[in-house]
Amino acid sequence: MSKPCVLCFSSQKNHQDNPPLKHRMGRSPCSNNNGLKKGPWTPEEDHKLVQYIQKHGHGSWRALPKLAGLNRCGKSCRLRWTNYLRPDIKRGKFSPEEEKTILNLHSALGNKWSAIAMHLPGRTDNEIKNFWNTHLKKKLIQMGFDPMTHRPRTDFFAAFPQLLALLQLRELIGHQAEASQVAKLQYFQDLLHSANRMNNGFNTSTSIELDAMLASPSPLIPSLPAVDHDMINGTFNQIEHLPPFFEAPVSNEANQGFNLINEEDINNIPGTAFESPHSALPPLVDVPLTIQEDDRSISNCVGNDTTSFWSELLLDDQFMAEFAGNLIRFGSREEDGMASDEKDGQSLVTTLGESRESPCFSGSRWLRKEKPLTSMDDCGQAPVVASIEVSSVWKKKVVNSWGEDALWWLIEKDEALIAFHASVLLRS
DNA sequence: AATAAGCTCAACCGCTGCGTT
DNA sequence: CAACGCAGCGGTTGAGCTTAT
Numbered sequence: 001m002s003k004p005c006v007l008c009f010s011s012q013k014n015h016q017d018n019p020p021l022k023h024r025m026g027r028s029p030c031s032n033n034n035g036l037k038k039g040p041w042t043p044e045e046d047h048k049l050v051q052y053i054q055k056h057g058h059g060s061w062r063a064l065p066k067l068a069g070l071n072r073c074g075k076s077c078r079l080r081w082t083n084y085l086r087p088d089i090k091r092g093k094f095s096p097e098e099e100k101t102i103l104n105l106h107s108a109l110g111n112k113w114s115a116i117a118m119h120l121p122g123r124t125d126n127e128i129k130n131f132w133n134t135h136l137k138k139k140l141i142q143m144g145f146d147p148m149t150h151r152p153r154t155d156f157f158a159a160f161p162q163l164l165a166l167l168q169l170r171e172l173i174g175h176q177a178e179a180s181q182v183a184k185l186q187y188f189q190d191l192l193h194s195a196n197r198m199n200n201g202f203n204t205s206t207s208i209e210l211d212a213m214l215a216s217p218s219p220l221i222p223s224l225p226a227v228d229h230d231m232i233n234g235t236f237n238q239i240e241h242l243p244p245f246f247e248a249p250v251s252n253e254a255n256q257g258f259n260l261i262n263e264e265d266i267n268n269i270p271g272t273a274f275e276s277p278h279s280a281l282p283p284l285v286d287v288p289l290t291i292q293e294d295d296r297s298i299s300n301c302v303g304n305d306t307t308s309f310w311s312e313l314l315l316d317d318q319f320m321a322e323f324a325g326n327l328i329r330f331g332s333r334e335e336d337g338m339a340s341d342e343k344d345g346q347s348l349v350t351t352l353g354e355s356r357e358s359p360c361f362s363g364s365r366w367l368r369k370e371k372p373l374t375s376m377d378d379c380g381q382a383p384v385v386a387s388i389e390v391s392s393v394w395k396k397k398v399v400n401s402w403g404e405d406a407l408w409w410l411i412e413k414d415e416a417l418i419a420f421h422a423s424v425l426l427r428s
Numbered sequence: 429a430a431t432a433a434g435c436t437c438a439a440c441c442g443c444t445g446c447g448t449t
Numbered sequence: 450c451a452a453c454g455c456a457g458c459g460g461t462t463g464a465g466c467t468t469a470t
Contacts, residue, residue, distance in 0.1 A: 040438075040464085062455065078456075079439065114458060129459070130437050 037071045041080055045070060049077055050085055083126045090122025094131055102128060102136060107150040 037045075052068035058081065059067075061074035070077060083089075094102070098120055105116045113125035113132075120128065140147040 038440075060455080075441095075456085076439075082457090083438070111459065125458075126438075133460095134436060 035071070036065075036073050036076075038076070041084075045072070046080070046085055049081060053081060053085075083124045086124075088122055089124065094123075094135075098123070099136065102132065103140075103150070106132065106136075110148070 041049075048068050048070055052064065056067070058064055058078070061078045064070075064074055064077050065072045068077070072080075101119060102116060105119055109115050111129075113129045117123055117125040117128050137147045140150070145151065
């Protein structure tokens with residue numbers, strides 16, 4: 001599909017034979033060549049090109065075809081030489097190291113294929129671009145990452161098909177419960193994001209899409225709990241009265257719009273059994289539920305140290321380590337009640353390797369660390385206490401849908417870690 | 429064995445930037 | 450300063466190959 005011309009806004013394909021006058025300035029494209037050969041190169045043509053360049057160098061690409069006795073345009077010759085015939089080109093599959101390098105460079109440079117190619121001796125920009133488009137991009141999408149930003153995808157409507165695919169994949173290989181939980185949790189969390197976007201002035205198409213989707217629940221996920229349409233609509237109607245979800249820390253004043261839920265409310269909501277995905281995922285923090293009496297819902301999250309598990313996974317994988325390092329920059333941490341923004345840039349690797357803190361802090365915009373306990377747990381590790389603030393509407397919604405454990409798991413893990421879990425599942 | 433669907437990658441395309449006239 | 454010429458870049462295409470049905 002050709003893009004519209006930026007100069008005259010008509011189809012560029014229409015210009016190829018008879019371009020408008022203003023398009024003839026500046027250069028004479030070889031697409032206008034008369035009688036010059038196009039398409040795949042023959043061995044004879046390759047031989048002529050190689051022979052000529054080895055003898056004379058390429059010099060002016062425009063002049064080369066004539067001098068080399070080729071019925072091609074200079075551009076075609078240059079492309080054939082740089083992408084295929086150059087003697088220093090490395091052939092064959094990309095190594096895992098090359099793959100990591102591409103991922104790292106792409107996260108920093110974007111689609112600057114030639115710049116990326118400079119760091120991969122023997123690989124051409126074209127080859128790297130193809131490899132990205134056919135392999136790496138898909139891989140990232142499957143893992144729940146946005147291939148452009150290299151961050152966990154927060155766009156529900158974009159990420160949901162991948163989660164469904166993940167769910168189906170895992171069902172096929174016998175881990176239905178884990179995949180279901182990951183999909184459900186991402187499903188719910190992205191509902192929150194969608195709602196939050198609407199709250200922040202996004203257009204209403206998201207709402208329309210959501211309505212359409214809720215009206216026809218996917219047959220692919222029969223275990224997904226039915227969503228109460230009335231409740232959702234009612235919830236969305238209330239959203240404008242709620243503060244933004246993901247701003248941390250949130251002051252008491254900012255929370256005045258919350259309708260809060262107490263322990264009784266939670267206990268009275270009939271929840272479905274929630275199987276925590278312990279078998280393949282990092283151990284969940286055991287979260288006893290206690291409700292404060294003030295106007296917020298604050299609960300303690302006492303976590304065991306999961307350093308060993310996470311470091312094994314993260315430290316051995318440069319890409320995941322970098323990804324995790326970025327997590328921390330999402331939010332600020334608080335140490336002994338004092339904001340500590342200067343720690344935001346600290347990598348998760350360092351945090352996990354050198355401290356005894358639970359990673360349940362990590363960059364979470366949901367979770368605020370209140371203060372560390374001074375006593376050690378049975379393993380001699382200092383647990384972490386965190387305060388959590390969420391609206392009662394969402395609490396009710398998630399508890400009603402998937403049970404109380406789901407709420408805590410959700411709050412604890414945050415979107416990025418859920419995406420990470422998805423990648424762990426895919427790797428296992 | 430035949431066909432369809434999916435994938436790969438060489439080659440093409442238009443555009444941009446930069447040096448020259 | 451504008452017009453021109455060229456090399457290089459990133460996006461896209463489609464022929465050929467592979468895999469699934």
